[in-house]
Amino acid sequence: MPLSNRCVTDRVMWLYNRNGMYLVKSGYHVATQVLRTTEWVECSSGLGRLEVWLKLWNLNVPNKIKVFAWRACQNILQTRVNLARRKIIEDDLCALCKCAPENGIHVLWECGVARGIWAGSLVKLQKFTQGQGGVLQLFTELLQRLSTEEFESTIKRKTRWDQYRTFNISRSDHYKLNFNAAIYTDLGSSGVGAIIRNGRGEVMAALSAKGPFVQDSEEAETLACRKALEFAIDVGISDLIIEGDNVSVMRAVASNFMDGSRLGNVLEDIHCLMSGLRWCSVSCVKRSANTVAHCLARFARNVSEELVWIEDSPQPAKEALYNDSLIFS
Known part of the structure; x- marks a missing residue:
């Protein structure tokens, strides 16, 4: 256990919880784990998503891009909306356009700066409409309208844009x-x-x-x-x-x-x-x-x-x- 650089008192901690605090919920979880005889594996595939997942994992792109696309569809990217929901930051407004909350569909598709990136892509994408409820819906529509090769190119461009966005969120005066x-x-x-x-x-x-x-x-x-x-x-x-x-x-x-x-x-x-x-x-x-x-x-x-x-x-x-x-x- 790493020690503090300051003088602190000893304390008791609960080993089965990340923050060391005992909760009835975590105690119940440990008890069920002990009693459980059959392991259940959660799967992200539902009836409406199965086709998207099958096509996504069979794409000819690096695995990190597939994982990024899957995380985007599951709405678990580190967007400002998700970070604000977890109390990591307070402001969920998009740092680039300052016009809307920065969720997955906004930062990858609807943001004005993102649209500028897409302006140099396929003509089919430039004419593509907005208003999707999330990245999963967007991917479903893209899979219906684009060939496999065109969709692979689209996925790669999304990943490059997200990396660009990450570097430009800092304030210039700090x-x-x-x-x-x-x-x-x-x-x-x-x-x-x-x-x-x-x-x-x-x-x-x-x-x-x-x-x-x-x-x-x-x-x-x-x-x-x-x-x-x-x-x-x-x-x-x-x-x-x-x-x-x-x-x-x-x-x-x-x-x-x-x-x-x-x-x-x-x-x-x-x-x-x-x-x-x-x-x-x-x-x-x-x-x-x-x-x-x-x-x-x-x-x-x-x-x-x-x-x-x-x-x-x-x-x-x-x-x-x-x-x-x-x-x-």
Whole structure:
């Protein structure tokens, strides 16, 4: 169990709940798991969706694109509407057009900026109407009107647009801190990567450092978040947009509730550090929008002491920074 950097008292926690708090619901769940003799596997295929799922999983596109499309149809993308529903952010308004809540169908299809992206696509898509109830309905209509090859091209374009959108949600008047972690089981340690950039994408500071041995990725990411915040404060940054790619960790960081889990002490450290900032915001991003921090975390395998770059691009992440610059531009 990772320890706090502050003096805190011991406490009892419930091992079968993520936040360490006992609930009758979680106790009932554990009891039913013990008594259950037959495993039931939930399937997303209903009678109306079976055809969509069959065609989707048989597409000749990378698996990550199929998973993204499935998540879009299930309405479980990290849109601002879904993040606001989970109390991670407060404002669900689209950051690009400022005209409507940012749900899946809006950000991928109905947003004016998205329509500008589609303007360079197939003529059939340019003439396609709006007003669908969700991404699943949109996909169903696309499958009816487009050939398999045309639909595959459409899916790929959707994924590129979502990556573009993720990079452009930050406020230009604040600094953005991206962090990531890596686990080195053979070395008995972990790695931490962090980068701070301004609204123009220019590097203000970067860090690559080794961390302690961890049990799982959630512990590694939580410790990396604390380390990255300490680094940002050390270099004098007080206005931060904090971005990570682990949904569970970022939800816990954004939460105001006391966490009684084994990572609760570290999360309280993080909240204490955040309270000392002049302004901060927490956001969960996709791995594709966090590649620079990922590169720095992986590079930590080769370092014995912390490596710090101040107003200089870190060499281990040059390629990732270049790819980011293309998206920013």
